[in-house]
Amino acid sequence: MDQLKDRILQEASIMNNEVLKLDGLLNHQVDPELTVDMGKEFARLFAESGITKVITVESSGIPVAFTTALSLGVPLVFARRKKTLIADPDAYTERVPSFTKGIVTDIMVSRQFLQADDTVLFIDDIIANGDAARGLIKIIERSGAKLAGVGIVVEKAFQAGARTIREQGIRVESLVRIASLEDGVIRFES
Template sequence: MELLKQKIREVGVILSDEVIKLDAILNHAVDPALTTAMGREFARLYRDENVTKILTIESSGIPIAFAAAQELNVPLVFARRKKSLNTETETYCERVPSFTKGIVTDIMVSKEFLDEKDRVVLIDDFIANGDAARGLIRIIRRSGATLLGLGVAVEKSFQAGGRTIRESGIRVESLAKIASLAGGEIRFE
């Protein structure tokens, strides 16, 4: 998606050969026009799959997932990272490490919002090592729902996440694939 690549070039801050900061458009602030365009693109890619739910993980995936869900006219469900006092006791829960945060967290989805009748597309902002996506995939499988694929705004293709998920037979659609951040330069596939 050329618009996304252009925005990444404009606002991306390379912190190392493995980390790019995209706070201005994905992780701290939201560019509504770009987010809407990304949602439309994911909807176009999955429109013929009879999607019944979009699933993401809080918090940075929510705006893009919302835009896709709105375009497809289906509910959005997001995995929560922390249990609150009113969290359902009947949840699917997985422990996942975060590459950028350097921590391990529990993610959970209420059994009320995901079951065997659902046809689900995962949407997320980034994929690096793929740990969060694999956690959500395990939740979907435990629920009995059908996983149609994964939509990722930005894939760091020099890391194994997207590749290993594809190798497991899951469809992965990435709107921008960063091949390298070496030498302080963003190179796309």
């Protein structure tokens, strides 16, 4: 998506050779029109996959996952990171580290919303090391649901996350792949 690449070049901040700050675009502020376009693109890429639900991890993946679910005409489910008083005590749970937050959290999905007869599309904003993605994939596998694939807005291809998921035989579609952030310059893969 050339529009997304242009916006990243205009608005992203490089924190260091591994961290790209996208707060003005994905993680703190959201551009509704661009987000709808991204959702439509994921829906197009996975249109023939028989998706029954779109799934993501809260919170930055929710806007793009929502527009993808809307475009596909299916519900959106998101894995919670915080347990609430009314949370399902029998939820699928997986402990995952967060690369950008520098913490370990549990992600949880209620069994009520993820079942064996579902075919799910996992959408996320950014993939670096892929820990949260692998955690949610484990939850999907335990539920018995079929994982049609993973849609990533920004893949940091110089980190192992997406590659390790592809090595599991899982389809991964990234709207933008960043090859490097070295020397303070964003370099995209073609």
